[in-house]
Amino acid sequence: xxxRGPKVWLWRxxxxxxxxxxxxxxSWIVLGAWLITVLxxxxxxxxxxxxxxxxxxxxxxxxxxxxxxxxxxxxxxSSPANDSRTNSEPVWAKVRWTATDGSSHTGQIRVPSGSAxxxxxxxxxxxxxxxxxxxxxxxxxxxxxTLIGTLLGVGAAAVPFAGARALRGRLExxxxxxxxxxxxxxxxxxxxxxx
Numbered sequence: 779x780x781x782r783g784p785k786v787w788l789w790r791x792x793x794x795x796x797x798x799x800x801x802x803x804x805s806w807i808v809l810g811a812w813l814i815t816v817l818x819x820x821x822x823x824x825x826x827x828x829x830x831x832x833x834x835x836x837x838x839x840x841x842x843x844x845x846x847x848x849x850x851x852x853x854x855x856s857s858p859a860n861d862s863r864t865n866s867e868p869v870w871a872k873v874r875w876t877a878t879d880g881s882s883h884t885g886q887i888r889v890p891s892g893s894a895x896x897x898x899x900x901x902x903x904x905x906x907x908x909x910x911x912x913x914x915x916x917x918x919x920x921x922x923x924t925l926i927g928t929l930l931g932v933g934a935a936a937v938p939f940a941g942a943r944a945l946r947g948r949l950e951x952x953x954x955x956x957x958x959x960x961x962x963x964x965x966x967x968x969x970x971x972x973x
Contacts (some may be wrong), residue, residue: 823930844902846900
Protein backbone atom coordinates (compact mmCIF):
# COMPACT_ATOMS: atom_id res chain seq x y z
CA UNK A 779 0.00 0.00 0.00
CA UNK A 780 1.32 3.40 -0.92
CA UNK A 781 2.07 6.13 1.60
CA ARG A 782 -0.61 8.78 1.31
CA GLY A 783 0.43 11.38 3.85
CA PRO A 784 -1.76 13.03 6.47
CA LYS A 785 -5.54 12.66 6.25
CA VAL A 786 -7.31 15.57 4.61
CA TRP A 787 -11.10 15.76 4.70
CA LEU A 788 -12.78 15.44 1.32
CA TRP A 789 -9.43 15.01 -0.39
CA ARG A 790 -11.06 12.96 -3.12
CA UNK A 791 -13.02 15.98 -4.37
CA UNK A 792 -10.25 18.58 -4.15
CA UNK A 793 -8.79 20.01 -7.34
CA UNK A 794 -5.49 18.44 -8.22
CA UNK A 795 -3.62 18.49 -11.52
CA UNK A 796 -2.46 14.92 -10.91
CA UNK A 797 -5.98 13.62 -10.30
CA UNK A 798 -6.94 10.97 -12.81
CA UNK A 799 -10.36 9.89 -14.01
CA UNK A 800 -9.99 6.66 -12.01
CA UNK A 801 -9.53 8.73 -8.85
CA UNK A 802 -12.79 10.61 -9.50
CA UNK A 803 -14.64 7.35 -10.22
CA UNK A 804 -13.28 5.82 -7.02
CA SER A 805 -14.35 8.83 -4.97
CA TRP A 806 -17.94 8.51 -6.18
CA ILE A 807 -17.89 4.75 -5.61
CA VAL A 808 -16.74 5.28 -2.03
CA LEU A 809 -19.43 7.88 -1.38
CA GLY A 810 -22.16 5.77 -2.97
CA ALA A 811 -21.02 2.65 -1.16
CA TRP A 812 -21.11 4.34 2.22
CA LEU A 813 -24.57 5.77 1.58
CA ILE A 814 -25.97 2.45 0.36
CA THR A 815 -24.27 0.56 3.20
CA VAL A 816 -25.76 2.81 5.86
CA LEU A 817 -29.20 2.93 4.27
CA UNK A 818 -29.35 -0.83 3.65
CA UNK A 819 -28.22 -1.61 7.18
CA UNK A 820 -30.61 0.80 8.87
CA UNK A 821 -33.62 -0.08 6.73
CA UNK A 822 -33.09 -3.84 6.99
CA UNK A 823 -32.47 -3.61 10.74
CA UNK A 824 -35.56 -1.49 11.42
CA UNK A 825 -37.76 -3.65 9.20
CA UNK A 826 -36.58 -6.84 10.90
CA UNK A 827 -37.02 -5.32 14.36
CA UNK A 828 -40.58 -4.22 13.64
CA UNK A 829 -41.44 -7.56 12.07
CA UNK A 830 -40.10 -9.58 15.01
CA UNK A 831 -41.79 -7.31 17.56
CA UNK A 832 -45.09 -7.61 15.70
CA UNK A 833 -44.81 -11.42 15.48
CA UNK A 834 -43.99 -11.78 19.17
CA UNK A 835 -46.83 -9.42 20.13
CA UNK A 836 -49.20 -11.53 18.02
CA UNK A 837 -48.00 -14.65 19.87
CA UNK A 838 -48.75 -12.98 23.22
CA UNK A 839 -52.29 -12.32 22.00
CA UNK A 840 -52.93 -15.72 20.37
CA UNK A 841 -51.20 -18.15 22.72
CA UNK A 842 -53.21 -18.97 25.84
CA UNK A 843 -52.43 -20.84 29.06
CA UNK A 844 -54.50 -24.00 29.58
CA UNK A 845 -54.65 -26.36 32.55
CA UNK A 846 -53.50 -29.86 31.61
CA UNK A 847 -53.53 -33.06 33.67
CA UNK A 848 -50.58 -35.41 34.00
CA UNK A 849 -51.62 -38.77 32.47
CA UNK A 850 -48.79 -40.87 33.93
CA UNK A 851 -46.76 -40.74 37.11
CA UNK A 852 -43.69 -38.61 36.55
CA UNK A 853 -40.38 -40.14 37.61
CA UNK A 854 -39.27 -38.78 40.93
CA UNK A 855 -36.74 -39.28 43.73
CA SER A 856 -38.57 -42.35 44.99
CA SER A 857 -38.53 -43.99 41.55
CA PRO A 858 -35.76 -46.65 41.28
CA ALA A 859 -34.74 -45.39 37.81
CA ASN A 860 -34.15 -41.81 39.02
CA ASP A 861 -32.74 -42.02 42.55
CA SER A 862 -30.31 -39.18 41.84
CA ARG A 863 -33.02 -36.63 40.86
CA THR A 864 -34.20 -33.98 43.27
CA ASN A 865 -37.74 -32.63 43.60
CA SER A 866 -36.79 -29.36 41.88
CA GLU A 867 -35.55 -30.99 38.65
CA PRO A 868 -38.30 -31.20 36.01
CA VAL A 869 -38.83 -34.38 34.01
CA TRP A 870 -40.74 -35.23 30.83
CA ALA A 871 -44.28 -36.56 31.29
CA LYS A 872 -47.39 -37.04 29.17
CA VAL A 873 -50.25 -34.61 29.74
CA ARG A 874 -53.79 -34.16 28.39
CA TRP A 875 -55.69 -30.91 27.94
CA THR A 876 -58.83 -29.61 26.28
CA ALA A 877 -58.44 -26.80 23.75
CA THR A 878 -60.76 -23.79 23.65
CA ASP A 879 -62.71 -25.41 20.79
CA GLY A 880 -63.42 -28.46 23.02
CA SER A 881 -61.04 -30.88 21.30
CA SER A 882 -58.83 -33.12 23.46
CA HIS A 883 -55.08 -33.08 22.98
CA THR A 884 -52.11 -34.93 24.46
CA GLY A 885 -48.42 -34.16 24.49
CA GLN A 886 -45.25 -34.23 26.53
CA ILE A 887 -44.01 -31.40 28.70
CA ARG A 888 -41.58 -30.93 31.56
CA VAL A 889 -43.25 -31.30 34.96
CA PRO A 890 -41.85 -31.32 38.50
CA SER A 891 -40.33 -34.71 39.28
CA GLY A 892 -42.59 -36.98 41.25
CA SER A 893 -45.82 -35.43 39.88
CA ALA A 894 -48.65 -37.90 40.37
CA UNK A 895 -51.31 -39.01 37.90
CA UNK A 896 -53.91 -36.23 37.52
CA UNK A 897 -51.69 -33.41 38.78
CA UNK A 898 -52.76 -30.13 37.11
CA UNK A 899 -50.04 -28.22 35.23
CA UNK A 900 -50.23 -25.12 33.05
CA UNK A 901 -49.37 -25.45 29.36
CA UNK A 902 -49.42 -22.85 26.60
CA UNK A 903 -51.31 -23.55 23.38
CA UNK A 904 -51.79 -21.85 20.04
CA UNK A 905 -55.27 -21.19 18.58
CA UNK A 906 -55.36 -24.74 17.14
CA UNK A 907 -54.67 -26.24 20.58
CA UNK A 908 -51.08 -27.33 19.86
CA UNK A 909 -48.38 -27.03 22.51
CA UNK A 910 -46.16 -23.99 22.28
CA UNK A 911 -43.62 -22.38 24.57
CA UNK A 912 -44.56 -19.54 26.88
CA UNK A 913 -44.68 -16.36 24.77
CA UNK A 914 -41.98 -13.77 25.26
CA UNK A 915 -42.77 -10.87 27.56
CA UNK A 916 -42.76 -7.35 26.10
CA UNK A 917 -39.23 -6.68 27.37
CA UNK A 918 -37.96 -10.05 26.11
CA UNK A 919 -39.59 -9.34 22.74
CA UNK A 920 -37.88 -5.95 22.53
CA UNK A 921 -34.51 -7.51 23.31
CA UNK A 922 -34.96 -10.32 20.76
CA UNK A 923 -36.21 -7.91 18.12
CA THR A 924 -33.30 -5.55 18.74
CA LEU A 925 -30.73 -8.35 18.52
CA ILE A 926 -32.24 -9.84 15.37
CA GLY A 927 -32.61 -6.40 13.79
CA THR A 928 -29.01 -5.54 14.60
CA LEU A 929 -27.69 -8.81 13.16
CA LEU A 930 -29.81 -8.52 10.04
CA GLY A 931 -28.86 -4.86 9.61
CA VAL A 932 -25.16 -5.66 9.84
CA GLY A 933 -25.60 -8.53 7.40
CA ALA A 934 -27.50 -6.36 4.93
CA ALA A 935 -24.90 -3.59 5.23
CA ALA A 936 -22.10 -6.07 4.57
CA VAL A 937 -23.35 -6.81 1.06
CA PRO A 938 -22.87 -3.34 -0.51
CA PHE A 939 -19.75 -2.80 1.61
CA ALA A 940 -18.15 -6.01 0.30
CA GLY A 941 -19.23 -5.20 -3.25
CA ALA A 942 -17.66 -1.75 -3.05
CA ARG A 943 -14.45 -3.19 -1.60
CA ALA A 944 -14.25 -5.67 -4.47
CA LEU A 945 -14.87 -2.89 -7.02
CA ARG A 946 -12.22 -0.69 -5.41
CA GLY A 947 -9.80 -3.62 -5.52
CA ARG A 948 -10.43 -3.99 -9.24
CA LEU A 949 -9.89 -0.27 -9.76
CA GLU A 950 -6.66 -0.44 -7.77
CA UNK A 951 -5.37 -3.38 -9.86
CA UNK A 952 -6.29 -1.50 -13.04
CA UNK A 953 -4.51 1.60 -11.77
CA UNK A 954 -1.38 -0.43 -10.98
CA UNK A 955 -1.48 -1.96 -14.48
CA UNK A 956 -1.66 1.55 -15.97
CA UNK A 957 1.29 2.59 -13.83
CA UNK A 958 3.24 -0.41 -15.13
CA UNK A 959 2.42 0.53 -18.72
CA UNK A 960 3.42 4.16 -18.13
CA UNK A 961 6.62 3.11 -16.38
CA UNK A 962 7.50 0.75 -19.23
CA UNK A 963 7.06 3.64 -21.65
CA UNK A 964 8.77 6.46 -19.73
CA UNK A 965 11.19 4.62 -17.43
CA UNK A 966 13.82 4.05 -20.11
CA UNK A 967 13.78 7.76 -21.01
CA UNK A 968 14.95 8.63 -17.49
CA UNK A 969 18.08 6.55 -17.89
CA UNK A 970 19.33 8.54 -20.88
CA UNK A 971 21.96 11.17 -20.42
CA UNK A 972 21.29 14.56 -21.83
CA UNK A 973 23.85 16.91 -22.94
